[in-house]
Amino acid sequence: MWSAGYALGASFENTLVISEDRVLNPEGLRFADEFVRHKVLDAVGDLALAGQPLLAAYRTVRGGHKLNHAVLSALMADPSAWRLVEAAEPARRMRGYADMGAGMMLPAYGPEVS
Numbered sequence: 001m002w003s004a005g006y007a008l009g010a011s012f013e014n015t016l017v018i019s020e021d022r023v024l025n026p027e028g029l030r031f032a033d034e035f036v037r038h039k040v041l042d043a044v045g046d047l048a049l050a051g052q053p054l055l056a057a058y059r060t061v062r063g064g065h066k067l068n069h070a071v072l073s074a075l076m077a078d079p080s081a082w083r084l085v086e087a088a089e090p091a092r093r094m095r096g097y098a099d100m101g102a103g104m105m106l107p108a109y110g111p112e113v114s
Contacts, residue, residue, distance in 0.1 A: 043068055050076070052084065 001007040007015070016034060017024040031037060046068035047054055060067060075081055 039063065047072060055085070 001010070012025050016029070016038075023029060042065060043058065043060065043063060046065055047058060049069075050072060058071075060071075
């Protein structure tokens with residue numbers, strides 16, 4: 001990747017390097033569930049692109065950026081599938097959490113319907 005001009009800031013200290021069927025980092029995985037953590041972080045970041053906090057449940061099997069984008073695009077394309085609700089006040093403030101307004105997006109259907 002470096003020779004192609006990508007991942008120029010990557011190193012063994014900040015990246016997990018995988019080749020075919022093994023981890024190349026000398027210390028191995030940092031966490032036993034490192035791959036799952038990465039997938040969850042990807043999904044949270046992708047779904048944050050909704051522009052408002054989501055009050056929802058999200059389940060995926062073998063998901064990735066492309067699937068997350070497709071789900072969010074389909075949700076946003078169907079105004080009957082969600083509604084904007086006003087929150088009385090944030091449940092809790094987290095340090096570093098940006099103000100995103102008082103609204104929250106709420107799916108208009110439940111898991112038993114979808």
